[in-house]
Every structure is written in C-alpha cells, then in structure tokens.
Amino acid sequence: MAIQKKAKHTAAVSSKEVYHLSEAVQMVQKNTFTKFDASMDVAIRLGVDPKKSDQMVRGTVSLPHGTGKSCRILVLCTADKEQEATQAGADYVGLDDYIEKIAAGWTDVDVIITMPTVMVKLGKLGKILGPRGLMPNPRVGTVTMDVAKMVKEVKSGKVSFKVDKYGIVHSSIGRVSFPQEKIVENVMELLRAIVKLKPASSKGLYVNSISLSSTMSRGVFVDRSIAVGL
Numbered sequence: 001m002a003i004q005k006k007a008k009h010t011a012a013v014s015s016k017e018v019y020h021l022s023e024a025v026q027m028v029q030k031n032t033f034t035k036f037d038a039s040m041d042v043a044i045r046l047g048v049d050p051k052k053s054d055q056m057v058r059g060t061v062s063l064p065h066g067t068g069k070s071c072r073i074l075v076l077c078t079a080d081k082e083q084e085a086t087q088a089g090a091d092y093v094g095l096d097d098y099i100e101k102i103a104a105g106w107t108d109v110d111v112i113i114t115m116p117t118v119m120v121k122l123g124k125l126g127k128i129l130g131p132r133g134l135m136p137n138p139r140v141g142t143v144t145m146d147v148a149k150m151v152k153e154v155k156s157g158k159v160s161f162k163v164d165k166y167g168i169v170h171s172s173i174g175r176v177s178f179p180q181e182k183i184v185e186n187v188m189e190l191l192r193a194i195v196k197l198k199p200a201s202s203k204g205l206y207v208n209s210i211s212l213s214s215t216m217s218r219g220v221f222v223d224r225s226i227a228v229g230l
Contacts (some may be wrong), residue, residue: 017221024212025183031217032176035103038215039069039185040174044194046167054201057163060140061193068175069110072097073154075147076114076122076136085113088148089155099125107132111160113142113150133162157175161190167208171195172203173198175215187212188226196230 019027026039032038048055074092075085076099083179085093092098095118102125112120112129114136122129122136128134136142140160144150147197161171173186198206210222 001129009142019220020106021184021222021226022180022189024222025180027178027220028119028212028214028217029180031220033140034214034216035175037068038176038217039067039172040176040178041213041215042171042173042187042190043213044169044171044191046163046169046202047205047208048163048167048202050165050167052164055199057169057194057197057199058139059193061190062153063159063173063186064074064155064189065174065178065186067159067172067186068178069172071111071154072109073151074109074112074152076112076118077147078115078118081115081147084148085151088151090147091152092117097120101169102128107134109134111142111154112153113144113147115145115147117141120142129135159190160166161194167194176202186228187222191227192230195227199207202203 018022028040046057048057050056057211072091073089075081075090076095077085077093078095082093090113099121105128112134116138119136126135138144141150141153142160159171160170163169171190173190174183195206207224207227210224210227211219212222213219
C-alpha cells in the first residue's frame with residue numbers, strides 16, 4: 001500500500017510545470033517518504049558565469065527559522081578566546097591540536113570559525129578544507145575576532161552559500177516537518193540575500209530557475225517570479 005501511495009503522489013508532480021512556492025513546499029512534503037525528518041533543500045540557478053571572478057555570488061544569510069539541523073562548530077582560536085567560544089556553544093575549541101588532527105584527515109564538523117591572526121596556520125590545510133567547503137572565509141564571517149558572536153549566529157540559523165561551477169546555489173532551508181509557512185519564509189530570506197548580491201556584470205535574467213526537493217524526493221520547480229522586486 002505504501003508503494004502505491006508513493007507512486008500516486010510522485011505522478012502528481014510534473015517535471016515541466018512550475019508551481020507557487022507554498023504549493024511546491026506542500027508537494028515536496030507529500031512526496032517524502034523517509035523514516036527520518038528529511039532536509040528540505042533549494043537549488044537556485046543564476047544567470048552568472050562562475051568562471052569570472054566578478055560574477056562569483058557568495059554570502060551568508062540568517063534564516064528566520066533556522067535549518068532544523070544541529071550544526072557542529074569548530075573554533076580555532078588563541079587561548080584567550082577559548083572560554084567565550086565554548087560559552088557561546090561551539091562544539092570544539094582549540095588550535096594546534098585540532099590543526100594537527102585536521103592534517104591527519106579529521107573533518108567531522110560543519111563549520112570552522114577562526115581569527116585573522118590564526119589564518120596563516122590554516123594555509124597548509126587548504127587542500128583538505130577547501131573541497132569540503134570548510135575553509136574559513138572573512139567574506140562569510142567565519143574569520144573574525146568576535147568568534148562568540150559568529151558561533152551564536154551559526155547556531156541560530158545563519159548559513160553560508162556559494163554559487164557552484166554550474167551557476168547554481170544549493171542550500172538547506174529547513175526540514176520536511178517544518179510548517180509550510182516557515183519553509184516559505186526561509187526560502188524568501190535566502191532569495192533576498194542572493195538578489196542583493198547580483199553582480200553588476202551579470203546581464204539578462206539573474207534568477208533562471210528555483211527548485212525544491214527533500215533528501216530523497218524529486219525536485220519541484222517554483223515560479224521564479226517570486227524573486228522579482230526583492
């Protein structure tokens with residue numbers, strides 16, 4: 001019976017149609033059949049050429065309702081900052097020991113926050129952290145003297161995003177169990193942040209397509225006109 005129900009819901013989603021955002025959210029929720037609370041994700045295709053440095057879209061946004069995901073944070077800082085980082089909620093705090101651990105292959109964290117004075121020590125870790133999207137970057141706020149503030153922001157729902165080599169921004173925007181309106185508000189907040197970062201050299205249509213999906217559901221295309229006027 002469960003298989004028949006899944007087939008029925010899946011068939012109701014057209015790969016050629018675009019839907020109102022709230023309707024798309026509802027479709028993804030109805031077409032998710034995992035036994036766990038799946039992640040709700042968005043993919044936004046932009047009219048940019050990521051190969052051009054002046055068209056790289058990258059930034060951060062504080063989602064009003066968070067992602068519903070427990071974010072593991074490592075703070076690499078000097079001894080005088082360790083206590084405030086720990087009190088702010090960082091999962092791991094330290095410096096040289098963790099640098100050695102990462103050099104040996106450990107990357108079991110979601111975000112790494114550090115200080116400007118410490119960045120020189122992370123240079124040798126670029127090949128490990130870079131491909132995993134873990135290298136701290138001042139442009140997204142993960143290189144800062146106020147490590148405690150950044151830890152609190154990340155824990156409360158601040159996420160970073162970056163256009164990939166295909167011109168697409170991927171981001172988690174909640175959980176399938178979230179109320180529909182909370183997912184809609186998270187998506188709109190992410191879109192506002194992306195629209196504000198439109199490169200001056202990007203000509204023509206900026207937001208080409210928007211699609212929603214869960215961890216194991218098919219994608220549902222959203223009417224991109226929601227980005228107009230943001």
